[in-house]
Amino acid sequence: MSIDKPADREPGFSTLAIHAGAAPDPSTGARVTPVYQTTSYVFNNVDHAAALFNLEVFGNIYSRIGNPTQAVLEQRVAALEGGTAALAVASGHAAQAVVFQTLMQPGDEFVAGRQLYGGSVNQFNHAFKTFDWKVVWADSTKPETFLEAISPKTKAIFCESIANPGGIVVDLPAISAVAKQAGVPLIVDNTLATPYLCRPKDFGADIVVHSLTKFMGGHGNSIGGAIVDCGSYDWLSAKKNYPALQDPNPSYNGIRMAETFGNFAFALAARVLGLRDLGPAISPFNAFLILTGIETLPLRMAKHCENALAVASHLAGHPRVAWVNYAGLPSNPYHALANKICPRGAGSVFTFGLKGGYEAGVQLVSNVQLISHLANIGDVRSLIIHPASTTHRQLTDEQRAAAGAGDDVVRLSVGLEDVDDIVADLDQALAAR
Numbered sequence: 001m002s003i004d005k006p007a008d009r010e011p012g013f014s015t016l017a018i019h020a021g022a023a024p025d026p027s028t029g030a031r032v033t034p035v036y037q038t039t040s041y042v043f044n045n046v047d048h049a050a051a052l053f054n055l056e057v058f059g060n061i062y063s064r065i066g067n068p069t070q071a072v073l074e075q076r077v078a079a080l081e082g083g084t085a086a087l088a089v090a091s092g093h094a095a096q097a098v099v100f101q102t103l104m105q106p107g108d109e110f111v112a113g114r115q116l117y118g119g120s121v122n123q124f125n126h127a128f129k130t131f132d133w134k135v136v137w138a139d140s141t142k143p144e145t146f147l148e149a150i151s152p153k154t155k156a157i158f159c160e161s162i163a164n165p166g167g168i169v170v171d172l173p174a175i176s177a178v179a180k181q182a183g184v185p186l187i188v189d190n191t192l193a194t195p196y197l198c199r200p201k202d203f204g205a206d207i208v209v210h211s212l213t214k215f216m217g218g219h220g221n222s223i224g225g226a227i228v229d230c231g232s233y234d235w236l237s238a239k240k241n242y243p244a245l246q247d248p249n250p251s252y253n254g255i256r257m258a259e260t261f262g263n264f265a266f267a268l269a270a271r272v273l274g275l276r277d278l279g280p281a282i283s284p285f286n287a288f289l290i291l292t293g294i295e296t297l298p299l300r301m302a303k304h305c306e307n308a309l310a311v312a313s314h315l316a317g318h319p320r321v322a323w324v325n326y327a328g329l330p331s332n333p334y335h336a337l338a339n340k341i342c343p344r345g346a347g348s349v350f351t352f353g354l355k356g357g358y359e360a361g362v363q364l365v366s367n368v369q370l371i372s373h374l375a376n377i378g379d380v381r382s383l384i385i386h387p388a389s390t391t392h393r394q395l396t397d398e399q400r401a402a403a404g405a406g407d408d409v410v411r412l413s414v415g416l417e418d419v420d421d422i423v424a425d426l427d428q429a430l431a432a433r
């Protein structure tokens with residue numbers, strides 16, 4: 001934190017969203033964090049270069065491993081999530097790949113709640129299989145299924161805080177209790193909630209991942225991802241093997257990451273091993289755009305939730321709508337859990353069902369005018385998609401139903417337009433034939 005503050009005061013969330021990690025540029029005085037559009041950085045001398053490569057001092061070497069614009073983004077995300085450190089990468093999926101590459105060995109397993117972003121289901125089922133990492137599926141609405149899925153090979157548990165696209169709020173304390181019992185870290189994808197609505201660390205998460213592409217950046221203009229180290233998992237006394245954290249590292253003079261770097265060892269290992277060797281670096285320009293977006297995160301999330309609640313309430317009373325699954329509605333089965341996990345609001349992504357099934361879903365997305373029919377969420381613009389004909393079409397019928405993406409399901413990401421205009425657009429599109 002670079003803002004002046006009396007020792008007894010912690011800055012609030014909005015202050016952190018604007019200031020954490022940033023200071024006026026020391027060489028120019030530029031107040032906004034510049035885009036450091038450079039690949040590499042001149043060493044002070046040979047000893048400085050050696051110390052950087054030995055991890056004896058931290059500093060810039062090469063922008064695949066770190067960049068000053070990216071560093072401000074990382075410190076800001078870490079501050080908002082209450083973590084010890086963070087790593088920004090090229091996408092949300094890159095964040096997941098780097099996290100698991102840091103934790104897993106061939107033959108290892110992890111348990112994941114099956115109510116996930118469709119792309120994560122694909123990544124876990126198919127891409128990860130080629131690395132011989134096995135996903136074992138549990139049900140995020142039934143924390144006991146995570147315990148049943150644990151085996152001696154389990155190295156981690158993964159779930160979303162608010163699950164996409166089902167609108168399910170996940171009982172993080174219950175799943176964290178399973179992770180503690182199994183002795184493995186809990187990884188939470190906090191993309192839909194953002195730290196404004198939910199801080200998974202406060203409910204027992206050890207690692208938080210983000211698609212910064214969505215609400216964090218917030219404007220639909222940049223792909224990015226982040227990994228947050230909550231500093232809570234004790235790699236040194238773990239009963240499981242995590243060689244990247246625990247073993248002497250041959251590419252860094254035999255240092256042991258967990259021993260040397262303590263409560264930020266995971267973020268560091270993910271950077272100097274995972275990001276270094278796999279290579280999904282975020283571009284400095286994307287880091288800049290996402291940083292700018294984060295400055296208004298509290299304002300945007302509050303308004304996203306307000307608009308989403310109004311739209312969900314309207315749809316719940318619409319004659320062509322069979323059901324609305326938004327945890328912000330008092331009648332929703334997840335409402336009580338939402339009040340506990342994300343008391344400021346249940347986010348702005350939710351699903352609803354059309355009485356006309358698959359055809360009605362296709363009709364609706366074809367007839368909206370203000371709302372954009374596309375595969376994204378977390379934009380200032382309102383977005384709509386019919387998962388069965390798009391994002392979830394590669395899944396089997398059974399997987400689709402389990403993921404909350406059956407034939408009649410439509411997903412909305414409610415934006416920041418005037419709510420009357422959003423409602424009017426939905427009404428005309430639902431009336432059209």
Ligand SMILES: *Cc1c(COP(=O)(O)O)cnc(C)c1O
Nearest residue numbers: 091092093117164191211213224
């Ligand atoms: C979009 C998304 C991802 C993947 O992020 P990308 O930035 O598109 O790679 C992962 N999890 C959730 C919940 C998402 O919405």
